Amino acid sequence: MDTSPADTPNAATDRPPAPSLGEALPVWTKIGIISFGGPAGQIALMHRELVEERGWIGHERFLHALNFCMLLPGPEAMQLATYVGWRLNGTLGGIVAGLLFVLPGAAVVLALSIAYAWYGQTPVVEAAFLGIKAAVLVIVVDALLKVAKRALHGAHAWAIAALAFIAIFLFAVPFPIIVALSALAGYLLARIAPESLPETGTPALDAEPVSHIKTMHTACLWLAIWIVPLVVASLLFPSVFSDLSVFFSKLAIVTFGGAYAVLAYMAQQAVETYGWLSAPEMLDGLGLAETTPGPLILVTEFVGFLGAYRQGGETALAYGLLGALITLWATFAPCFLWIFTGAPYVEQLRANPKLAGALRGVTAAVVGVILNLSLWFALHVIFKTVTATDYGPLRLWAPELSSFQWDAALLSVLAAILIFAARLGTLTTLAICAGASLTLSALL
Numbered sequence: 001m002d003t004s005p006a007d008t009p010n011a012a013t014d015r016p017p018a019p020s021l022g023e024a025l026p027v028w029t030k031i032g033i034i035s036f037g038g039p040a041g042q043i044a045l046m047h048r049e050l051v052e053e054r055g056w057i058g059h060e061r062f063l064h065a066l067n068f069c070m071l072l073p074g075p076e077a078m079q080l081a082t083y084v085g086w087r088l089n090g091t092l093g094g095i096v097a098g099l100l101f102v103l104p105g106a107a108v109v110l111a112l113s114i115a116y117a118w119y120g121q122t123p124v125v126e127a128a129f130l131g132i133k134a135a136v137l138v139i140v141v142d143a144l145l146k147v148a149k150r151a152l153h154g155a156h157a158w159a160i161a162a163l164a165f166i167a168i169f170l171f172a173v174p175f176p177i178i179v180a181l182s183a184l185a186g187y188l189l190a191r192i193a194p195e196s197l198p199e200t201g202t203p204a205l206d207a208e209p210v211s212h213i214k215t216m217h218t219a220c221l222w223l224a225i226w227i228v229p230l231v232v233a234s235l236l237f238p239s240v241f242s243d244l245s246v247f248f249s250k251l252a253i254v255t256f257g258g259a260y261a262v263l264a265y266m267a268q269q270a271v272e273t274y275g276w277l278s279a280p281e282m283l284d285g286l287g288l289a290e291t292t293p294g295p296l297i298l299v300t301e302f303v304g305f306l307g308a309y310r311q312g313g314e315t316a317l318a319y320g321l322l323g324a325l326i327t328l329w330a331t332f333a334p335c336f337l338w339i340f341t342g343a344p345y346v347e348q349l350r351a352n353p354k355l356a357g358a359l360r361g362v363t364a365a366v367v368g369v370i371l372n373l374s375l376w377f378a379l380h381v382i383f384k385t386v387t388a389t390d391y392g393p394l395r396l397w398a399p400e401l402s403s404f405q406w407d408a409a410l411l412s413v414l415a416a417i418l419i420f421a422a423r424l425g426t427l428t429t430l431a432i433c434a435g436a437s438l439t440l441s442a443l444l
Contacts, residue, residue: 018088019056021096027054028085028100034430035077035101035293036129040373041136042077042101042295044143048426050084052146057084059150067362068346070369071179072338073255074331075295078102082339094339102332105294106301110324112288113305117320124441129291131437133381134411135430138419140374148367156189157364164368169375172395178365186361190354210344222337226329233326240311240319241326243274244304248330255297266300276307300327381408407440 019027031049035042043066050056057065065087069079078101085097152158160182167173230249234242251266267282277285285302292298301324308323309316376397379386383399411433418429 019054021089021093024056024085024088024093025096025100028081028097029104030427031081032100032102032104033293034427035105036132036136036291036430038296038373038377039075039077040140040144040370040377043080043370044136044140045426046077046080046084047143047147048139056088061087063147063151063363063366064346064359066366067359068342069339070175070362070366072335072342073253074335074338075255075297078295078332079335079339082335083343086339086343091340095336098332098336098339102294102298102328105292105298106328108292109288109294109298109301110305110321112292113285113302113324114317114320116284116288116302117306117309117316126291127441128434128438130405130408130441131411131433131435132430133291133377134408134437135415135418135433137374137378137381137412138415139426139429140377142419144367144370144374147370151363151367156185157360160185160361160364161368161371164365165371166368168369169372169397170395171393175369178369179362182361182365183358184361186364187354187358189361190357194353194357210348215341215344219337219341222333222340226333226337230326230330233322237322240276240308241322244307244323244326245330247274248300248304248327249334251300252331252334266303270303270307274307276303276310281306297331300331303327381405381412407437407444411437411440 027049031042031045035045047059047062051059051062062084065083066076066080069076069083072079078098081101082094082098086094089096148161152161164178164182167178168175226249230245234245247269267279267286270276271279271282282303285299285306286296288302289296289299304327305320305324308326309320312319379397379399382405383401384403384405385400386397387400388395388397414436415429415433418424418432424432
């Protein structure tokens with residue numbers, strides 16, 4: 001019988017009891033439906049819904065979970081949802097949280113992929129989602145300010161966050177390197193000057209001993225869940241389906257630092273090596289994924305659908321649907337393997353002061369990384385065209401001033417008023433901004 005590692009009221013955690021799975025279900029559904037804005041927006045949304053409004057998980061443990069998920073390949077926000085679901089309601093809770101985080105966006109991307117294959121671009125949908133993106137931009141800023149205020153204690157934490165932001169935004173330093181250096185800095189601080197670090201309370205009071213045998217069983221089970229269906233599909237339907245299975249399984253293993261880290265590689269392979277779609281179509285797919293809920297890596301579904309659809313002949317739609325399903329499975333099934341295998345061990349790290357110091361270093365770096373994602377997102381919301389130019393090791397992002405989107409800027413101001421002044425909830429703000437965007441589009 002699976003026992004939930006959920007938090008319970010005690011001296012070290014002043015929070016209400018964890019919700020039942022039935023109570024958590026509508027919340028995970030809501031998060032999945034409105035999880036716009038890429039990883040920064042999705043992390044901000046979960047922090048607002050789970051930490052601030054409901055107190056189901058403490059701020060420190062939320063950041064602790066985020067640190068772990070940032071170290072894993074794959075979409076960190078989806079894995080964070082799975083981790084928190086596991087913390088609250090055990091393995092079943094993690095499965096439900098992870099699936100509900102992905103499925104609403106996957107359904108939207110599939111519908112838009114079918115419409116794209118039949119009719120081309122869908123400007124009405126893009127207009128509606130512009131208001132949503134503008135609202136998410138403000139939600140991201142709100143969450144970033146709150147997370148930074150609570151996570152950055154002392155000059156060392158601010159320095160790590162600043163250096164992490166500079167490294168990733170201006171020099172495109174790979175995220176694993178930033179994480180490793182930040183963890184090393186936190187570890188050395190905890191060892192050399194432990195008095196400079198904030199007290200974090202008694203760690204891991206409710207962490208249970210980890211069974212290595214059970215861990216091996218878990219790893220084997222989820223490895224089989226990931227690989228076996230792809231092998232069967234490849235044997236029954238060779239050609240494009242075996243290519244999709246192998247390529248996106250490899251991609252799932254190397255996507256450290258989120259989708260942005262591998263988008264260029266994926267686009268090049270999908271267009272030039274496999275010929276599944278053209279370069280303009282790849283950009284259209286990325287645009288669809290950026291404007292729909294769920295992880296940005298859902299662009300793989302668009303690629304898988306079109307790649308299979310065009311080889312299906314009279315059964316094009318059936319081929320497309322199977323191609324989309326294969327890419328989704330290859331992309332997201334490994335996430336459950338990483339979380340359910342590693343999460344129990346990560347809880348133990350909180351009990352070691354030096355390792356806890358390393359994690360605090362990662363926490364500070366993650367704030368810098370979220371700032372990077374937020375600024376990147378803001379540039380792409382307010383300006384239609386943004387280019388990156390490399391000057392040796394230096395990379396500068398420059399918006400094309402003539403591509404300034406005054407409607408997006410106006411909608412962002414509206415969202416700021418609704419969130420900071422009117423104190424409206426996330427769903428209400430998103431709905432108002434989406435309606436305002438559609439109205440502007442109809443008037444112009």
